[in-house]
Amino acid sequence: MRITLQQTGSKDDMEQQSCCICASHFQLGPASCLAITETGILMGEVCPACVEAGARHIEGWMERRARWTAFGARQDAQIADEGVTDCPTVDELLAAESFYGGPMFETHEEFDDAVRRGEVS
Numbered sequence: 054m055r056i057t058l059q060q061t062g063s064k065d066d067m068e069q070q071s072c073c074i075c076a077s078h079f080q081l082g083p084a085s086c087l088a089i090t091e092t093g094i095l096m097g098e099v100c101p102a103c104v105e106a107g108a109r110h111i112e113g114w115m116e117r118r119a120r121w122t123a124f125g126a127r128q129d130a131q132i133a134d135e136g137v138t139d140c141p142t143v144d145e146l147l148a149a150e151s152f153y154g155g156p157m158f159e160t161h162e163e164f165d166d167a168v169r170r171g172e173v174s
């Protein structure tokens with residue numbers, strides 16, 4: 054992977070970006086740092102903090118991401134092997150929506166409080 058510098062394309066591009074290495078949000082300026090794989094795949098913008106921390110920092114992020122991605126892939130494969138054992142029909146979903154008529158609480162906080170009190174599971 055190489056990190057290249059280039060002039061940002063337009064003012065519209067100078068907005069909040071998500072770093073393709075660490076996922077932090079940052080404000081893109083008139084210069085962009087782009088991560089590009091050796092096979093030419095554009096990964097995206099690299100934030101100033103990752104650029105400042107350097108190549109080892111970026112390699113460390115990529116190694117951690119690779120481990121998490123592999124873990125997620127194994128977990129997804131296990132879930133796929135389980136198959137779907139039960140699934141309502143759309144008619145059952147529509148009947149449930151009609152039966153309930155609305156959510157249990159107005160806010161997440163009210164719902165969370167009810168869960169803490171053991172009133173909702």
Ligand SMILES: [Zn+2]
Pocket residue numbers: 072073074075076077099100101102103104
């Ligand atoms: Zn970053």
